[in-house]
Amino acid sequence: MTSAQPIRIGIVGVGKIVRDQHLPALAASSNYRLVAAASRHGKVDDIPNFPSIEAMLEAVPEIEAVSLCMPPQFRYDAARLALEARKHVFLEKPPGATVSEVEHLKTLARREGVSLFASWHSRYAPAVEAARSFLASSRIRSAAISWKEDVRRWHPNQEWIWTPGGFGVFDPGINALSIATHILPPMHIASAELDFPENRDAPIAAHVLFRTADGMDVPMELDWRQTGPQSWDITAETDKGAMLLSGGGARLAVDGKVVAEEKEAEYPELYRLFADLVRSGRSDVDLAPLQHVADAFMLGRRNVVEAFHD
Numbered sequence: 001m002t003s004a005q006p007i008r009i010g011i012v013g014v015g016k017i018v019r020d021q022h023l024p025a026l027a028a029s030s031n032y033r034l035v036a037a038a039s040r041h042g043k044v045d046d047i048p049n050f051p052s053i054e055a056m057l058e059a060v061p062e063i064e065a066v067s068l069c070m071p072p073q074f075r076y077d078a079a080r081l082a083l084e085a086r087k088h089v090f091l092e093k094p095p096g097a098t099v100s101e102v103e104h105l106k107t108l109a110r111r112e113g114v115s116l117f118a119s120w121h122s123r124y125a126p127a128v129e130a131a132r133s134f135l136a137s138s139r140i141r142s143a144a145i146s147w148k149e150d151v152r153r154w155h156p157n158q159e160w161i162w163t164p165g166g167f168g169v170f171d172p173g174i175n176a177l178s179i180a181t182h183i184l185p186p187m188h189i190a191s192a193e194l195d196f197p198e199n200r201d202a203p204i205a206a207h208v209l210f211r212t213a214d215g216m217d218v219p220m221e222l223d224w225r226q227t228g229p230q231s232w233d234i235t236a237e238t239d240k241g242a243m244l245l246s247g248g249g250a251r252l253a254v255d256g257k258v259v260a261e262e263k264e265a266e267y268p269e270l271y272r273l274f275a276d277l278v279r280s281g282r283s284d285v286d287l288a289p290l291q292h293v294a295d296a297f298m299l300g301r302r303n304v305v306e307a308f309h310d
């Protein structure tokens with residue numbers, strides 16, 4: 001395949017993120033031609049639509065790659081089918097509902113000779129690389145993560161997010177972890193408390209204490225009950241000043257002075273990377289953020305809190 005030929009791609013699970021990000025990113029890229037979509041209800045204009053990935057792959061065999069954008073609990077079966085049909089696979093975040101299923105997908109991709117990409121969109125927020133460089137050249141004294149948003153505003157009517165494997169507040173929280181695992185030293189969970197509404201099977205808040213190999217504590221607060229200003233912040237006290245990476249990685253300030261802030265282009269960047277992976281025959285599957293979430297569920301104390309109603 002030469003870089004002049006667009007990759008024929010199909011999209012699966014047509015919901016909010018497909019409409020908000022995938023379709024505009026694909027439409028703006030000469031690397032791709034979107035040739036089909038598969039979803040039980042959602043439709044994409046001007047291309048053939050199918051009720052399932054099985055039907056799509058059978059009817060449109062020229063598809064070379066698929067983007068899997070359904071909720072995480074349903075990603076593995078679709079990914080397995082696509083990889084076994086020798087299609088390159090782009091996984092929305094989180095790449096799966098368990099660590100071991102994604103490990104299996106990695107093995108399958110290798111066996112079938114196709115590319116697998118576990119995308120972490122927040123890692124490509126505009127100020128993340130600047131934060132990584134700043135921290136790499138500093139002595140970090142302390143760090144903290146605070147991701148507080150209003151679930152009613154960002155996840156209206158998303159029932160899957162409250163079911164087992166839907167991750168609850170770790171659905172946005174894993175975005176924080178995808179940045180933290182990229183810019184902070186390696187860490188593990190020392191303790192965790194997860195707050196489950198009494199009528200839900202996923203947490204609405206989480207209080208997690210990470211510890212680095214050097215013994216530095218990194219507390220993480222996740223809360224879905226935040227009204228008013230929303231916060232998606234990573235802070236660090238360093239020998240070169242106080243760092244604030246805010247807006248989910250959009251803006252970097254040191255001692256209150258903004259040092260990096262550019263236009264957001266996370267999904268165009270993800271699709272550029274995926275095209276590179278496909279054309280160079282490589283995969284990119286970093287499980288560190290997913291492993292931390294699994295560990296929080298494994299080690300965390302479970303508190304039952306007030307019922308949540310939409």
Ligand code: NAP
Binds near residue numbers: 017040071072
């Ligand atoms: P969503 O609006 O609920 O859309 C997901 C779509 O997947 C649904 O519309 C549904 O379409 C399809 N689907 C297939 N099987 C399903 C099942 N068994 N149950 C429910 N839906 C099923 O969710 P989303 O916000 O797009 O999120 C999808 C993924 O993208 C999640 O992993 C999320 O973490 C990630 N993501 C979301 C955002 C965001 O801002 N929303 C941002 C970045 C990443 P059909 O009914 O037509 O099958």
